[in-house]
Amino acid sequence: MNEKELQSTIQSKVSSKLAPLLAKYNMDLTELDASLKWKPIVLILGNYSSGKSTFINELLGKDIQRTGQAPTDDSFTLLTAPSNGGGEKDIPGADLVNDERLPFTGFKLYGEKFISHFRMKQIASPVFDNLALIDSPGMLDSISEKDRGYDYANVVKEFAKLADLIVLMFDPHKAGTIQETYNAIRNTLPDATGEDRIVFVMSRIDECDNVGDLVRSYGTLCWNLSQMTGRKDIPRVYLTYSPLVADNNEDHALWAEEREHLKEKVMAAPSLRISHILQDVDKQVDDVRMVVEAMWSFAEGGKKIVRKNLKNSLIIGGFVFLCLDLVTREFIGFPEKTLISSLLSGFIPPEQFLLPLGGLLAVLLVSFAWLSKWQLPRYYNKCRKSVDTLVETETEYRKNVWARVKNSVNELLEKPKTKDLYLPHAKNIMKLEKFSKKHIQKYYETIRK
Ligand SMILES: Nc1nc2c(ncn2[C@@H]2O[C@H](COP(=O)(O)OP(=O)(O)OP(=O)(O)O)[C@@H](O)[C@H]2O)c(=O)[nH]1
Ligand SMILES: [Mg+2]
CATH class of the missing domain: 3.40.50.300 (P-loop containing nucleotide triphosphate hydrolases)
Structure with missing residues (x-):
């Protein structure tokens, strides 16, 4: 493969494999695209x-x-x-x-x-x-x-x-x-x-x-x-x-x-072209990888809050399900028989589930509203304020990458949606690793030969 062919192969791999990942994280391909275009x-x-x-x-x-x-x-x-x-x-x-x-x-x-x-x-x-x-x-x-x-x-x-x-x-x-x-x-x-x-x-x-x-x-x-x-x-x-x-x-x-x-x-100079392009692709991979890492860590924190909320609302909901009719009977004399007493007697008429189910549903609705109107927005706010804690910047190199991509992460955190927490971030990191190992390394080897 000569240099021009190699350049267009890299170009097509970047647009088929890397570009879709960049798009998912709202990142721009213009710069890399410019360096892939044209001649030395x-x-x-x-x-x-x-x-x-x-x-x-x-x-x-x-x-x-x-x-x-x-x-x-x-x-x-x-x-x-x-x-x-x-x-x-x-x-x-x-x-x-x-x-x-x-x-x-x-x-x-x-x-x-x-x-x-x-x-x-x-x-x-x-x-x-x-x-x-x-x-x-x-x-x-x-x-x-x-x-x-x-x-x-x-x-x-x-x-x-x-x-x-x-x-x-x-x-x-x-x-x-x-x-x-x-x-x-x-x-x-x-x-x-x-x-x-x-x-x-x-x-x-x-x-x-x-x-x-x-x-x-x-x-x-x-x-x-x-x-x-x-x-x-x-x-x-x-x-x-x-x-x-x-x-x-x-x-x-x-x-x-x-x-x-x-x-x-x-x-x-043309002999430096491919290694320059590969350096630029590498840089783009490192950039997007850090954005994915940040969004992954953001998602993990958010999912933890969702899980905790769900667990608590199920515990409270379960309690309400079993005990709501006990309370209403105590205060307003309704219903005549409670769910627990029916349970003990071995027969539960279906209508007896209505009040407990209503209670359970109300608990779930309230806790969902609590989650989406209060807990998650508060968490998003915290992340926006302490965006630097989302990634580890232990080396000088990672510090530089972070400085380049921090803005992209800030933009993604501007209006996050609950579904962003469930994007396959870990899988995307694996895809990036595979792209580096399978393609970029291979091209580096080709030019070293
Ligand atoms: N003696 C001598 N003169 C030189 C040499 N190279 C350039 N010059 C002269 O230096 C002057 C400036 O050269 P340019 O090639 O115009 O310099 P440049 O870097 O393009 O300048 P700008 O475009 O204005 O930034 C010209 O008068 C050239 O003739 C050299 O090697 N020796
Ligand atoms: Mg000049």
Whole structure:
């Protein structure tokens, strides 16, 4: 099975097995669906003027993207192949966010301002055989960042979620200023983004005056990177420059090969596609599983109250059944014979059951009303107030999952119905486990082979 076939198999398994479970818990498939759609994506991020567009032009062997000193391009440009049989053309953001075949429908919520800063360029190039690139507006410092008119950090985060490979590009002039964009970038990258999906690049190194200068910039960048990733070990940083733009100098030739490695890495992004999709499916399974766990624990507590109510009402009802006519006879002289005395005499006329049965029924009705109007609403309220106690969050990982799904649980608890207590939550957990074991593991094994 090749990658494209595997992708569509995973897609169909997700919609036949996972989607119905998600729907039962009122959860949304849009995000996962977006990542299952379309082709591998490489997102190029970084400081302004760090050479993102120059790198893209170099990959394509054509001057497609505008380049220049100072912030040059303030749009997200999706570069990809023309659609089947079509010619090269530009497509505006408004069409992109409304096209169900593309994974960008979720971007509508970022508003007009963003949409007018989003476009697609369809370019005929072998690079786009099985790949799309996203060129992004350069990151500015935190002060200028406020002026964009749309939620830049979250837009980047959404693109980063979709991307199979993220190239983070810095230049030596601003190796220190990434500290300023540190928070933006940190919040930008999804928790689950594996380090294998991020490539760090320091470009324009030909502009370092000498080796000492380069080493200092590299050191600063590494320090900032370790702050960003929270890791002690330094990830590989590609030190590159663009031979097309830089002055030719023998010292630089040393690094020319590094640029080629970077290009190879970008072109190999499709090989990360399936593992990225599987990570996303895994994440979705973990999310829904935690929602089911919470609803299960909520249901168990509710069922306990129902059982207790039923037990008590049967005890009281039984007592009323046997003794009600004793009391009425005592006070109003009716009926002449009580149920117990008839029992002892060995013959009970059927009409003698009427009063005891009426009493039993009244008890059951009152206790049902008590349960549904008082006990359960009080329990639902308690659960809503202490929703965190519904699940165990003993590990950091589970804490993160819970933070992601807590809102979905809150929504489910807004107006619970008694029948929600009797949904087969335990069975649904088993279904999720089976889905993980039977399908996801199998696909992981397929790509490891
Ligand atoms: N000397 C040198 N100049 C470079 C290199 N790469 C890019 N440049 C120049 O740096 C400037 C900025 O490059 P761009 O490719 O426009 O940078 P960008 O990251 O796309 O910038 P924005 O889109 O504004 O964020 C341009 O004038 C490029 O010619 C390089 O490796 N060496
Ligand atoms: Mg650019």
